Amino acid sequence: MSNSQYETFGLTTTPYAPYAPYEPPYGPYESYENPEPYADGSPGSPPDGPVGPPGGSGDTYRPAYEEASADRTTQVSRATLLSQAPTEPQLPRQEYPQGPMVASTDPLDPVGAEAATAELRTGGRAQARRAARRAPRRRGVTERADPLRRLLPQALVVAFLAGGTSAFVASDKAVELTVDGKPRTLHTFADDVSELLRGEGVRVGPHDVVAPAPGTPLTSGDEVAVHYGRPVHLTLDGHRRRVWTTAATVDGALEQLGVRAEGAYLSASRSRPIGREGLALDVRTERTVTIMADGRARTIRTNAATVAEAVEEAGITLRDQDTTSVPSGSFPRDGQTVSVMRITGSREIREEAIPFEVTRTNDPSLFRGTEVVDRAGEPGTRRVLYLLRTVNGVKERPRRLGAEVVREPRTQVVRVGSKPRPASVKGADHLNWSGLAACESGGRPAAVDASGNYGGLYQFDTHTWRSLGGSGRPQDAPATEQTMRAKKLYVRRGATPWPHCGGRLHG
Template structure:
């Protein structure tokens, strides 16, 4: 190769080394990349008149080779025969210096290598904290990447609220690792009427069938107000369940057992083929709920009505009278009983007569009040000419000493067996046996003063003993 050609190639090589175009960073135009400073803001020194291009900075992170020190080359002499040591040797030496880069290039590459290593370590920690988990909320699954360390952190990051009746599995405090699955089931209120008993329960099931299984309700043969496949929304559901029960009926001398989910005893009777006629009824209210194992007796009732007239007792009205001696009562108006008409129901239950039941009452005649005067006047006890006689002996002989005594004919009464006419003639009121004992003795003394012992022909002699 001629000298002119070598000089021209060296000149082109020097131009490429000084002005080589590097690939610009992401988002920077080519012209701007050529005019910008090298990455990281480092200053690029010159070495032996050599200016590195941006291509040199693209080797960050590559192994750096430190050249061994070389002995200084002896002065080259031009050989006319083209042997080493001429201009070709000088060009090769220049290329070796360029490839080694020298100490300044080493100092420039070391900080950049450290930065790359730091970034690589941070990226590794970032990758380790990230984990893939599966989150199923109310039956809807999705897989996601998260940095959460526990279930509650995951739910908070995903804005999934949970309440007291909601189910979270595993629990909110459980740790979280890659590949874990978290399930959230929302609680749903159910207004449940189970065999006549109403209450509110909560379930995380989304269908009636799932709720029944979760609540432990036996659904085989049961009546359901909603189908088992019906969905339960977040707002809840009203559900009536009547399980199958065993009920025994005693009717017309026969016993029959029925399995039923009827709502009332009357419905169960119809299912059993037992009918009620007229006044027939059951031992429990026909519209009550039939319970499992219950025995119900059917009562065949026949009956009539009976009307009876019953007396109404009269009342007694007493007034004080100071013209009568104390203890004396005089009937001014005789009382009269009233009457009422009463209707009774007479029933026969399964052939046995029952106690009559009063179903109606009507007053036919009002009672008349009896009016009585009660004496308040002080009663005298002394009668001249008769006080010294044995009046107790006479009373014992006539009546046995009983003030209220009355003979079998009803004519004579009291201690001394007065008749009504004599008694009234002596100033007495009413019947003698109704008067006090002291008044009867006083009247007897007055009778003795006027007639002697003749009113008592058999017992009068007792007065003198």
């Protein structure tokens, strides 16, 4: 008998060994007569469909596709289903009650096949047919191929439907999708994480986290988690920046950002949830600050926002003009030392002179180098307000706060000579004026005696100098002018103005 339940049977020429005597559990099989003739008109063909033992309650034939549809969950092709059909068990040999075995054309009956083969060799096809009609019929075993031919298309359809159902079941996956901490279990036909998110309408951006990563293949039982990013405007120890976090609470965001929150000041509760729109968060971590005041150092741990708050936490009070070495509104840094300066101060008003200006005009009636003051200048007066401070017992330089003019200064008016001086003085050019100058002043035009009354090369007094046409002081005039006026004096009075050194003029 063939191993496939879907093969058609035909006449074989290979002889089978005779069956051994067998007593069936339902008693001896009964022969039957079929009124329908064979295709060639001979009577006695076996009935269509499976035949069971007398008194049986069901079919003895179970198609292989029913077992395959019940046991298999994966798609099986028709060729695989046919090749993997279970092998039909061999029937035990049995003894026929009718007597000696006669040849049969039934392919399920080896004895009948052997007899038919023998008769074909001797008498031809007609004799073989008659021999087959004389062969005994065994209920439940002998069966024609026509019923199998009718069942084969049905089996193929059922197998195709069973394979399609298996493919449908295989592509369906049970996946747990968690979006922002809210899990749900769903069935999907998506092949990977990206396809699953698109199918569920979950949109992710560059700051969102998906685990496993988009594009990862999916299998049944996988877990996919989506954590949305949230913007946080974080001011950490005075530094403002914008960061992103996938944490749902302030505490989770601090942990994710690596911010040390122990002892820190937080502008929002640690349990406060963070929505998709984000939030502004001010964090001041605990720092060590040293305050120097009144000759004593105080070190504290603080999360103060300003230096003034840190000084107050150290138990130090600032009075009047007291201040700190760094701006009191600045942010205290970790390890920073702040000095408190005790300041006492007062204000003082001082009067100061305002210098006058000098206006000069040219006068052609005066020799060059000659200046005549027509109006003397007068200085003005102003009152100046100064701040006097003492810092930690040390006086500082006074600081000017303001000024007020009490009297305006008066401008001085001076005429300056522009007339060319004569090159010589008749009657005095031949004298030794350099010798006289060396004796009187050592040859220095700006020389002044100890009394302050005489000055210049020739030690003129102011009255004599001005009588000769000079202006100002003689020691301020050029050397050529001094010599020219000395010559004029000699013409008027001779050498008497220089009683000690006059003799040098002729030497």
